[in-house]
Amino acid sequence: MGRKLGRGVLAGLAIVVSLLFLLPLLWLFASAFRSSTETFASSSPLSWHALWPRDFTMDNMSSAIDAGFLTALRNSVVVAGITVVAGLLVSASAAFALAVIPFRGRTATFSIVVLSFLVPFEAIAIPLSRSFGEWGLTNTLLALVLPGLGNGLAVFILRQFFLGVPSSLAEAAHLDGAGWFRIFWSIYLPLTKPAMIGAGLILFLFQWQAYLWPILVTSRSELDVAPVAIAKAFGAFTTDYGRVFAETAILAIIPALVLLALQRYFVTSIATAGSKE
Amino acid sequence: MSTMSSTGPRARTRRHRNALAAVAFLAPTLALIIVLRIMPTATAAGDAMRSGLPGSLAPPEFVGLEVFGRLFQSESFWQSVRQTLVFNLLVNPLQILIALLLAVLLTRNLPASGLWRTLIFLPSAVPLAGSTIIWGIGLRPEGPVNGLLDLAGMTTQPCFTSPDQVIASMIILASWIGVGYWMVFLIAGLKDISPVYYEAACIDGAGPLRTFFSITLPMLRRPLLFVLVADTVANFVLFAPVHILTGGGPEKQSNFLMYDIYNRGYQLSDPYTSSAELLVLLALMIVIVIVQFRLLGSSDAGE
Amino acid sequence: MAIHNGVTRRFAFRAGLVALSLALAACGSSDPAAEGESDPPAGDSSGPITITYAGAAYAADQIQPVLDAFMDAHPDITVEYESVPFEDFNSVLAARLSNASDAIDVFDVDMPRTDAYMARGWLADLTQTFPDLAESVDPGSLEAATVGDQLVTMPYQTSTNIMYYNASLLEAAGVPLPSADPAERLTWEEVTEQARAAQEAGAQYGIVFDQIDRYYQLEPLAISTGGGPGATGESNLEPDVTNEGWIKAFDWYGSLFADGLSPRGVAVAETPEMFAAGQTAFYVGGPWWGSMFVDNADLQFGVAPFPAFEGGEPATPTGGWSLGMNPKADEETAAAVATFMKFMGVDDGGYAQYLTALAVPPSNLEGSGKFYDSEVFTDSRFAGVVDLMKDELANTATLRLQTVGYVEFEDVMTKAFSDIINGTDAADALKTAEADLVEAWAKFQ
Numbered sequence A: 001m002g003r004k005l006g007r008g009v010l011a012g013l014a015i016v017v018s019l020l021f022l023l024p025l026l027w028l029f030a031s032a033f034r035s036s037t038e039t040f041a042s043s044s045p046l047s048w049h050a051l052w053p054r055d056f057t058m059d060n061m062s063s064a065i066d067a068g069f070l071t072a073l074r075n076s077v078v079v080a081g082i083t084v085v086a087g088l089l090v091s092a093s094a095a096f097a098l099a100v101i102p103f104r105g106r107t108a109t110f111s112i113v114v115l116s117f118l119v120p121f122e123a124i125a126i127p128l129s130r131s132f133g134e135w136g137l138t139n140t141l142l143a144l145v146l147p148g149l150g151n152g153l154a155v156f157i158l159r160q161f162f163l164g165v166p167s168s169l170a171e172a173a174h175l176d177g178a179g180w181f182r183i184f185w186s187i188y189l190p191l192t193k194p195a196m197i198g199a200g201l202i203l204f205l206f207q208w209q210a211y212l213w214p215i216l217v218t219s220r221s222e223l224d225v226a227p228v229a230i231a232k233a234f235g236a237f238t239t240d241y242g243r244v245f246a247e248t249a250i251l252a253i254i255p256a257l258v259l260l261a262l263q264r265y266f267v268t269s270i271a272t273a274g275s276k277e
Numbered sequence B: 001m002s003t004m005s006s007t008g009p010r011a012r013t014r015r016h017r018n019a020l021a022a023v024a025f026l027a028p029t030l031a032l033i034i035v036l037r038i039m040p041t042a043t044a045a046g047d048a049m050r051s052g053l054p055g056s057l058a059p060p061e062f063v064g065l066e067v068f069g070r071l072f073q074s075e076s077f078w079q080s081v082r083q084t085l086v087f088n089l090l091v092n093p094l095q096i097l098i099a100l101l102l103a104v105l106l107t108r109n110l111p112a113s114g115l116w117r118t119l120i121f122l123p124s125a126v127p128l129a130g131s132t133i134i135w136g137i138g139l140r141p142e143g144p145v146n147g148l149l150d151l152a153g154m155t156t157q158p159c160f161t162s163p164d165q166v167i168a169s170m171i172i173l174a175s176w177i178g179v180g181y182w183m184v185f186l187i188a189g190l191k192d193i194s195p196v197y198y199e200a201a202c203i204d205g206a207g208p209l210r211t212f213f214s215i216t217l218p219m220l221r222r223p224l225l226f227v228l229v230a231d232t233v234a235n236f237v238l239f240a241p242v243h244i245l246t247g248g249g250p251e252k253q254s255n256f257l258m259y260d261i262y263n264r265g266y267q268l269s270d271p272y273t274s275s276a277e278l279l280v281l282l283a284l285m286i287v288i289v290i291v292q293f294r295l296l297g298s299s300d301a302g303e
Numbered sequence C: 001m002a003i004h005n006g007v008t009r010r011f012a013f014r015a016g017l018v019a020l021s022l023a024l025a026a027c028g029s030s031d032p033a034a035e036g037e038s039d040p041p042a043g044d045s046s047g048p049i050t051i052t053y054a055g056a057a058y059a060a061d062q063i064q065p066v067l068d069a070f071m072d073a074h075p076d077i078t079v080e081y082e083s084v085p086f087e088d089f090n091s092v093l094a095a096r097l098s099n100a101s102d103a104i105d106v107f108d109v110d111m112p113r114t115d116a117y118m119a120r121g122w123l124a125d126l127t128q129t130f131p132d133l134a135e136s137v138d139p140g141s142l143e144a145a146t147v148g149d150q151l152v153t154m155p156y157q158t159s160t161n162i163m164y165y166n167a168s169l170l171e172a173a174g175v176p177l178p179s180a181d182p183a184e185r186l187t188w189e190e191v192t193e194q195a196r197a198a199q200e201a202g203a204q205y206g207i208v209f210d211q212i213d214r215y216y217q218l219e220p221l222a223i224s225t226g227g228g229p230g231a232t233g234e235s236n237l238e239p240d241v242t243n244e245g246w247i248k249a250f251d252w253y254g255s256l257f258a259d260g261l262s263p264r265g266v267a268v269a270e271t272p273e274m275f276a277a278g279q280t281a282f283y284v285g286g287p288w289w290g291s292m293f294v295d296n297a298d299l300q301f302g303v304a305p306f307p308a309f310e311g312g313e314p315a316t317p318t319g320g321w322s323l324g325m326n327p328k329a330d331e332e333t334a335a336a337v338a339t340f341m342k343f344m345g346v347d348d349g350g351y352a353q354y355l356t357a358l359a360v361p362p363s364n365l366e367g368s369g370k371f372y373d374s375e376v377f378t379d380s381r382f383a384g385v386v387d388l389m390k391d392e393l394a395n396t397a398t399l400r401l402q403t404v405g406y407v408e409f410e411d412v413m414t415k416a417f418s419d420i421i422n423g424t425d426a427a428d429a430l431k432t433a434e435a436d437l438v439e440a441w442a443k444f445q
Helices: A002-032 A036-043 A059-066 A069-099 A106-118 A121-134 A141-149 A152-163 A167-175 A180-191 A193-208 A212-217 A226-231 A241-265 B009-047 B066-072 B075-105 B113-125 B128-138 B144-151 B166-191 B195-204 B208-219 B221-236 B240-246 B257-267 B271-296 C002-028 C060-073 C086-096 C111-120 C139-144 C167-172 C188-200 C215-224 C244-258 C268-276 C287-295 C331-345 C347-354 C368-372 C385-395 C406-421 C426-444
Strands: C049-055 C077-083 C106-110 C154-157 C162-166 C205-209 C280-285 C301-304 C321-325
Touching: A002 A036, A002 A241, A002 B075, A002 B113, A002 B128, A002 B166, A036 A241, A036 B128, A036 C268, A059 A069, A059 A241, A069 A106, A069 A141, A069 A152, A069 A180, A069 A193, A069 A226, A069 A241, A069 B009, A106 A152, A106 B009, A106 B221, A106 B271, A121 A141, A121 A212, A121 B009, A121 B257, A121 B271, A121 C086, A141 A193, A141 A212, A141 B009, A152 A193, A152 B009, A152 B166, A152 B221, A167 A180, A180 A193, A180 B009, A193 A241, A193 B113, A193 B166, A212 A226, A212 C086, A226 A241, A226 B128, A241 B113, A241 B128, A241 C268, B009 B271, B066 B075, B066 B271, B075 B166, B075 B221, B075 B257, B075 B271, B113 B166, B128 B144, B128 B166, B128 B240, B166 B221, B166 B240, B195 B208, B208 B221, B221 B271, B240 B257, B257 B271, B257 C086, B257 C406, C049 C086, C049 C331, C060 C077, C060 C331, C060 C347, C077 C331, C086 C106, C106 C111, C106 C331, C111 C139, C111 C321, C111 C406, C139 C154, C154 C331, C162 C167, C162 C287, C162 C385, C167 C188, C167 C280, C188 C205, C188 C244, C188 C280, C205 C268, C215 C244, C215 C406, C244 C406, C244 C426, C268 C280, C268 C287, C287 C385, C321 C331, C331 C347, C347 C368, C368 C385, C406 C426
Parallel strands: C049 C077, C049 C106, C205 C280
Antiparallel strands: C106 C321, C154 C321, C162 C280, C162 C301
């Protein structure tokens, strides 16, 4: 009885906290479906209409589509998708080497990886964009994807989880004659699915939020990614806030849906049943 | 690797093969990181020793440490450093503590945990500019949050418009965004702990708090190190909300180093002072990250 | 700085080349071109050419009719337009004006930044290219496009400001509706009282300024109290924002927020919504909000002149965008760019004729007629606005400070204004601003 009550309290806590986090987003979603004038009018003085549109309208959505948001969204999805797939491969490989393969200079290499994500991207974006210009990479998909691939954070998180896999598994595989790649692919990757999702999120969100870099390396509006399209709603003479809210809401939903779908992979690890250093 | 010897010709071949394998696994990442991050950073570092008119197309002249000299004599620079440290010393422990508590809460096999996790994560999926606008409007002296406070009978809080509350408001904004994100990694870490340990603790009669501190936390050390370091970095380089909402104010209370770096580099086209400040910021971060690795990263081979 | 002089010498050489090539092309060309063109265009000296135009004022689809018309008139020249978000325009220019391969050839220049861009070496000298510009554009725009005695940009649009009032809110307070006649301009003191009355009678806000913390919007306050534009000295590099006029103007401005007449914590882009929603009695801002307000059938508004302080000179915000040429452009590109600039700023009244709706008056005197004929100004609520705007542009329009250090100036002043809005004492905020300006301008001395 006490346990049921305890679990009930916890469940209630979970709901309350989630709703608190959700509240500002409810405001965002409501604002996507009403005129910006109504949005601002209902925020002060406060009325319950702040969260529920008085005059529901799809104008913002059609205004977003008219401004080419679907193309921008497609561009964002393509760039982010490629970055996640290629980035996971590249980062997981590097993490594997840094966590499992013994070699001289491992610490030093890891330090370089750590240093690389300390440097804020904005600080190097302008000189880097000039280099890309010199290499003839402006207005290319490659230019948009490349900076997202070398992601020290993704390597770091995967390395931490690879360190948690018992080395006895690798040793046994070695004795069976398996090479490093086999061990990587067949042992380590399947055992660290939640970490891969985490790394995938890091890679994905880097591109999903990318704003400055695309502006610097692309000049054609067909290549705009979604955050750039949103920024262009802030013109010199007019600002279409309704469109901003609608586009922001769409951008927010997509990663959330993906994460929701991937929740089933967050299962308790079966690998660590056994020795753990 | 206790069953294998570490000397002799077979060991050497093995080491050689390991080194080759390591190179193969690391090559793409290292190439990308060096070309796309390290080298431009070195260029930026070089800029810190040059000076010229902002935005000028003419090549700058080399001035050695003069830029740093001027920077270190500037009162507003030191104020930036102070404000940056204050913000970070407050926001990092807060975010990680809340993320950890939420991660623990949402791994108790409660119904619909997947949904709650996604809802709490949702803010970090919103484009940063969008979140900033939402909270900018939300925390207005006459906005919805103050409207709620008003209903509860509390006085209006100036939030972003007050020099005394701007850092707290930034912390709220950054935490709303960040907590869910870091929580996901901690959940992955919690799920990685074999239930065998919990069963053993249960058999030994350990209560929930004891279990948490003796088993959960130590086993969470590796993901926790990641979250600690990554969160620290993320908060040190945060600038977009300052740029959009406060311009470093009121009264320079939110003039964080990264915002100043961005403002000087991008708005004022002065890459020289901007690079010098960047190097200071990097130095601060490196020191703190080293301390964090010392605290949490100790027993792994090669750390 | 020695390097600076070397850069200037290179420009003179380049400019000479441009002038020479234009002269040659004009002599040799026999292109039939568009009707009504007196000067045959250059650009056909060696076949088709593409120029890149980076703009912050218009979105791609908004400017397309103008570009299409240009390309029809000059089939040899293709214009590729890049729209860059207003906020980041400065950094994109910094990144793309220096390298060769995908360089921007022609770009929008925010008028007050002309001196700064010239000093950076971002602008080609156009004095020889457009010697008779004074005949085509308004004097304010011409002055903004000139540095020393060199013409360095082609001005194409300017701006002005008016004061909107909410008739319903004023009537509810028993306040007489202001006139749109510049001769009956209200004073800020009067407006403050009327705003207070309106607020007591139920308006949520008394008065809101459009660009609430921007120098563009607030400079006229300081001009009107006799405080000057903010700097003095030979090249306007001695900050002067702590004089009596400035302190008086901004004590007053800060009091609006302290007394609740204006809201704190509001972003510039959010202010027109407050007037459109019928929440504020007075809105001081640009005529470009006209269509947003007119679209709201329930909003009963009128227009009046931008007020002045009692006993002070009236002044209104002005200035807009010009076109600049990348000084590194080769001769053919430069010739094509010059043709484009002429099309935008001079030919038959310039770009205005190809746009369906104009937000601001063009700099071109002939073309500005189209702005004043805009349909939105025929709405009964806008009665008197056209004569008002013409009058302001002719008599009270005050350019922003012209100085090499303008970019830093605007940055520092925006922060100071923001602090004043949020409650910092005006004298203190302006003193801090002056110290910051001294530090920021040290490199220009």
